[in-house]
Amino acid sequence: MSKPGSFLREPLVHFFVVGALLFGWSAYRAPEDVPRDEIRITAGQIENIAKLFERTWRRAPTQDELATLIDNRVREEVLFREAKALGLDRDDVIIRRRLVQKYGFLTDDLTSLRQPDEAELQAFLEAEADRYSIGAKISYRQVFLSREGTADDIDGRLERLRAELAAGGDPGLLGDPIDLPARMERTDHARIAATFGPQFAASLPGLPVGTWSGPVPSAYGYHLVFVEAREDGRLPELAEVRTAVERDWQEAEKRKFRALLLDRLRQNYDIVIEQAGATITEPAS
DSSP: OOOTTGGGGOHHHHHHHHHHHHHHHHHHHSOTTSOTTOOOOOHHHHHHHHHHHHHHHSSOOOHHHHHHHHHHHHHHHHHHHHHHHTTTTTTOHHHHHHHHHHHHHHHHHHHTTSOOOHHHHHHHHHHTHHHHOBOOEEEEEEEEEOOOSOHHHHHHHHHHHHHHHHTTOOGGGSSOOOSSOSEEEEEEHHHHHHHHOHHHHHHGGGSOBSSEEEEEEOSSOEEEEEEEEEEOOBOOOHHHHHHHHHHHHHHHHHHHHHHHHHHHHHTTSOEEEEETTEEEEEOOO
């Protein structure tokens, strides 16, 4: 048995609801009892014109300014209707794209009216775990040794460096100079790889905590590394990422509904696609 309210979450229900709203909106926008040659500027439109002016200029318009704005709206409507009567809106790719965009804005606004409940957001978080997971972090120190000299020279320098560190030597005063951080705290893999290179970053997860290890190679040379602490990656609690999850859920719902709506709308048309040597027809349902 379906859970209470689950019927309202079905995409098909959304389609019929939005379809009804679109029909009502169309009827409101183009009432049949208004003559074609009448241009009516309503009180609500005048109020919106005044509010837009006030938001822009931080003051209310004067009577003369408001009259000019209203006259501009009438001028725009007259020229729009005349251009449309001449067919100037047809075969214009910019106008086509703008109308498609506005239709998409309308359906998106309507579909965003439904808010997800906690269970839906939690399910979305778990299904998209890779997107929200908090990566493992590591805190460590490193002492650098260049590749200068023979292999025997490098081995000897590494042994001396280990002995000095084991005897309590200051890591900041040991090793060869390099313009890299001697210590990184609670740093994720991506940042370590960007700083020291992917080879160095890939070696750190296998190092023990609380002791000097190495040498760990990098693109620069060799490093002795002391891992201070390691934090495992985890999936955050919903409360930690709720804003992002809710935003992404809404976008996913919009994409799903757009696809469903387009599929339904295509059924109103006989679609014929002419190609060289063949004609493909999609009859309307």
